[in-house]
Amino acid sequence: MNSQPSFQDWVRTHGQRTELALEHLLDAANTNPARLHEAMRYAAQGGGKRIRPLLVYAAGELGVDSDEQVSAALDAAAVAIECIHAYSLVHDDLPCMDDDDLRRGRPTVHKAFDEATALLVGDALQTRAFEVLANAQCDSDIRLAMISALASASGSRGMAGGQAIDLESVGKKLDLVGLKQMHAMKTGALLSCSVQLGGIVARLHPSEMQHLQNYSEALGLAFQIVDDVLDATADSQTLGKTAGKDAANDKPTYVTLMGLDYANKAAKDLQESAIASLESFGAKAQALKDLALLVVNRGK
Amino acid sequence: MNSQPSFQDWVRTHGQRTELALEHLLDAANTNPARLHEAMRYAAQGGGKRIRPLLVYAAGELGVDSDEQVSAALDAAAVAIECIHAYSLVHDDLPCMDDDDLRRGRPTVHKAFDEATALLVGDALQTRAFEVLANAQCDSDIRLAMISALASASGSRGMAGGQAIDLESVGKKLDLVGLKQMHAMKTGALLSCSVQLGGIVARLHPSEMQHLQNYSEALGLAFQIVDDVLDATADSQTLGKTAGKDAANDKPTYVTLMGLDYANKAAKDLQESAIASLESFGAKAQALKDLALLVVNRGK
Structure with a gap:
């Protein structure tokens, strides 16, 4: 008899938990000023795969305790990381940036x-x-560590900095090293931060945090390679956003630099490397391992 | 013999302290990505009266202790509030908002x-x-209380929310109550937060925090009335920004709603009310009292 919930169940349960936490922790749409709060909910509650909150919850399962404080801290972390992600999408879509409709x-x-x-x-x-x-x-030290990690990952030395490098790269020929560095900041930092927040709540030891870091660095790179593959091969309807934008803007991508076949192989290798980093955690890391598979196989 | 430094000296010393703290706590202009960090410094270190950091330091003087922790916490608060103020100016000036050059x-x-x-x-x-x-x-509880206060004052129920209400007011006829509410959020919240941060660092009692709150609400309203008076009467060179924008945009202001004479009188009354709120603090509140005079008399 198998009492383990399937990964599909896990994703559904924790996806619902994310939506509930967002519903609870965002201001109500009729709070004054209502139009702004309605638009904030439109941006944050418009679906999406919720990969970052799922990473928070999955990393949170590596801890020994699971009480009300842990649960509240993970919900707060899931909402916070999704708010940052949603804000970055709203600003990236503006006419002065990617101009996406x-x-x-x-x-x-x-x-x-x-x-x-x-x-x-x-x-x-x-x-x-x-x-x-x-x-x-939850405890003060957990809250402060989360705030510090999130600020570091999303600010000028993380996500926003990666955006700035991306802006400068249009029309230039970034090489693979430059492209990796840009994506490590633009996308990787926030993905890494997701598992880091879960690890902070789980009060993991520094050596365990290092394993998580290795996992998330490989995952972040795989994530971006798959993003480029999808941008080059899927249509707008499948993506839910405008496809083929990078090629149209003459932006360097992993597909243009590596070729499609090698990009697909690199994503698969990175997925395996990410999963290998979790070995010492045993069965508690099952959700994180499954998430690595989900990230690389998304859109397939 | 008078060993008290003059208020002019106090402003100069604490203005310099603000510049030093900004220099120290912003990323260096050559940190990668350099163009972004250079632009962040351009935005935050471009002068200005530094009224919010001065309010932080002045409220910080109401405490009994002054050690290295207090000093570090006040510097952090001064820089944080100025970063939020600078970010709001940069975004307000964008073409999709006020379109200021x-x-x-x-x-x-x-x-x-x-x-x-x-x-x-x-x-x-x-x-x-x-x-x-x-x-x-500094201590965890101080840091968390400051973060919570700053987020509350600058987010959708504070500064950003006031901006949203301001957007909707263009071409509409806000009455005096609506105008006050808008400014209490758009400008007042961050000014109040400045003294609140100083009070948090000084570990003031709730009743003392209430006096500070009364002071800063009167000050915030006076500040905005003076802003409107200056916008209506000064030239762009004196202001360092485009003058007469509100009238040109058909925005309601205290001057259009109250008339110039009554607006000037209201600012003076509010200044006196702000100073009266500080009575119980005695001589320790001298800098805060002098700042209320400075705010109302600026541009004169």
Whole structure:
């Protein structure tokens, strides 16, 4: 008899938990100013795969205890990381950045509302992320460590910095080293931070945090390679956003630098390397291992 | 013999302390990505009156202790509040918001760099504010209380929310109650937060925090009335930004709603009320009292 829930069940349960936590920890849509709060919910609750919250919860399972404090801290972390991710998408989609009309199969925030509101939505979602962590119902040291990790991963030496490097790379010929560094900051830092937040809540030892770091670095790189493969091969409807943008903008990608076959192979190798990093955790790391498979096989 | 430093000396000393703290707590301009960090410094170190950091330091003087921890916490608070203020100016100046070319007598960030960089500069300055507070060299409870207060004051129920209400007010006829509420969020929340951060570091009692709150609410309203008076009466060179914008945009202001004479009288009354709120603090509140005078008399 197998009492382990299937990974599909795990994803469904923790996806629902993410939606509930967002519902609970975002301001109500009728809180004044209502239009801004409605737009913030539009941006953060518009679906998506919730990969970052799932990584938070999966890494949180590596700990020994699971009480109310742990549960509240993981929910806060899941919401915070998703608020940061959502803010970055709203700002990236603006006309002065990627100028995208479509996101997750719906009009982007500046299309559904207006540019000025989209700017404020991103700003306020970022603030909310830190506010949720600061007010989480768990120990002070956990809250501060999470805030510090999230700020480091999302600021000018992380996600926002990666965006800045990406801006400068349009029309230039970034080589593979440059491309990896850019993506490590732009996408990788926040993915790594997701598992790091779970690890902080689980009070893992530094050596265990290092295993998680190895896992998330491989996962982050695999994630971006798969993103480039999908951008080059899938249509807009499958992606839920405009396909083929990178090629149209003459941006370097793993596909243009490596070729499609080698990019697919590299993603598979990285997935295996990510899973191997988790060996010492045993069965407790099953969700993290399954998530590595999910990331690499998404869109297939 | 008078050993008290003059208020002019106090302002100069604490202005210099703010610049030093910014220099120390912002990333170096050559940190990768260099263009982003250079633009962040352009935005945050471009002068300005530093009223919010001065309020932090002045409120910090109300405490009994002054040791290295207090000093480090006040510097972190001063930098954090100025980073939030600077980010809001950079985003407000963008074409989709106020579309301003001039700020503090220099080209705005999107003019000196470009729009996409200005967007990221604002985003990353906000992140840096929370990172600086999370990593301040002081007790955990102080750091968390500061982060929570700053997030509450600057997010969708504070500064960013006030911006959203301001957007919706263009061309509409806000009445005096609506105008006050908008400004209490847009400008007042962050000014109040400045003294609140100082009070948190000084470990003031709740009743003392309430006096500070009364002070800062009166000060915030006076600040905005004076802003409107200056916008209506001063030229762009004196202001360091484009004058007469509100009238040109048909935005309601205290001057259009109250008339110039009554607006000037209201600012003076509020200044006196702000100073009266500080009575129980005695001589320790001298800098806060002098700052109330400075705010109302600025530009004169």
